[in-house]
Amino acid sequence: MKRVILSAAFILAAAATYAQQDLNTAADAVRYSTDNLTGSARFRAMSGAFGAVGGDLSSIGVNPAGAAVFNYNTGTASLSNYSTSNEANYFGTKATRNTNAFDLNQLGAVFVFTNSSEDAVMNKFTLGFNYENTNSYYNRIDAAGTNPTNSIDQYFLRYANGIGDEGGILLGTLRNAYFDELNFIDQQAYLGYNAYIFDPLTDNNDNTEYVSAVPNTGNYYHENYTSTRGYNGKMALNFATQLKQRFYLGANINFHFTDYVKTTSMYEDNNNPSATGLRAVRFDNERYTYGGGFSLNLGAIVKITEQLRAGVAYESPTWYRLQDEITQRISSFCPDCDANTSNDSFVTNPGITFVFDDYTIKTPSKWTGSLAYVFGKNGLVSVDYSIKDFSKTEYRNARYETINQELSDNMTVAGELRVGAEYRIKNFSLRGGYRFMESPYKDGRTIGDLTSYTGGLGYSFANSRIDLAYAWYQRKNDMPLLTAGFTDAARVTSTNNNVTISYTIDL
Secondary structure, rough: OOHHHHHOOHHHHHHHHHHHHHOOOOHHHHHOOOOOOOOOOOHHOOOOOOOOOOOOOOEEEEEEOHHHHOOOOOEEEEEEEEEEEEEEEEOOOOEEEEEEEEEEEEEEEEEEOOOOOOOOOOEEEEEEEEEEEEOOOOOEEEEEEEEEOOOOOHHHHHHHOOOOOOOOOOOOHHHOOOOOOOOOHHHHHHHHOOOEEEEEEEEOEEEEEEEEEEOOOOOOOEEEEEEEEEEEEEEEEEEEEOOOEEEEEEEEEEEEEEEEEEEEEEEEEEEEEOOOOOOOEEEEEEEEEEEEEEEEEEEEEEEEOEEEEEEEEEEEEOEEEEEEEEEEEEEEEEOOOOOOOOOOOEOOOOOEEEOOEEEEEEEEEEEEEEEEEOOOOOEEEEEEEEEEEHHOOOOOOOHHHHHHHHHHHHHHHHHHEEEEEEEEOOEEEEEEEEEEEEEEEEEOOOOOEEEEEEEEEEEEOOOEEEEEEEEEOOOOOEEEEEOOOOOOEEEEEEEEEEEEEEEEEOO
16 A cells, blocks of 8 residues: 555655755745855955955956956965854843854966057956855854744644645555655654654544644743854856056856755753653754856946046856755654553654755846045055845746745845955055945844954065955844744854955966
């Protein structure tokens, strides 16, 4: 009977329509649409306000025309330390976790070809490349507290009782199926059933309705551990040119890479000492996402006067092609759940990695306008303002229609302001900056606004330069403990203290 149920091709095909859709969420798409400020130390020390300045390898990521500002063949390499402190508030209980990571986050070079003719239209052109980690995912968040109303059972019941028009899963399937023969939705129900989190309404293999077996008296103590690692990387291949000593034009072809691992462990117990049945449960997940993408940049800079410069740049959407792998395990403590055994603890560990079909995410495009005022050889002040419509973020597949509608309804146009300054004293340079990024969400809370302050210094010697930068930024966001059914979230305040050192050589 089991084989008949599981081999029905049309049933599996219909279930697959929902399976991957439910693994991925709107938040997953937003993660790939949001870049952090990275790059060389000079770039970071001035908060990335380089759209009308150029002359730095990381500046071509803002405005590719900036490569034509270079006068010499130049190479830069950068090393960063990422220090993050996360304070999670879950129903009034606070937990803090710090993480540290080192990364060779930037490496690039530009090659300059000049035309010595004074009457030339094209004074020079440049060819360059620059690799940057646009996002470092090394992070850990711990949350703990007592939830007065909701249990982890809501997550598993959501899947057991069905999603959309799919209907609930057959009790016979839960009893007899192999884990690797089920789709993602039914796997979640399978795990909950074997952990005694819910019961069928009738003891019939055709039953498709389930109710919670978690005690409904007392409160629910939760601990949630979330650890992420990996990166988003971008390789920019650049062409830029200077025309008539006044105009700079540039273009990038960008290749994106992502490697993201998220490990979560959620624990629950009930604080009612007289309760019977399920007492505690731990649910472990590890998700691995990997793939790549493609985008384009176009930009221009004009010298309005010898001191005043203006720039404009366009970054196309990025088309990511991604794939997911997930492993899961659940254990429970339930002394009264199985009369046929003396065991109090039950562990379901399928021991397999479930690999999903690949899928495409399209991130929104971005426009950047810039102004800079250069004080001869003494220094400069620059301002960039970028806008990005996050409601244009979407999964490029019909089965994600519901999530795409959620993205369209909840996301908004977000602006980013970057201000930077540099002052030179002989061989030394002093730098500072400010950055403010609006929330991509209409509610302003799911992910909050970001505020950042930066500073740094540089020292030039011979044909080389060493730069050091410090960046501080803070942002608040809601972190759901589970992705579906159980909607309660911890309020997380993330504070980042990052240090970057770069070495630049002119050839």
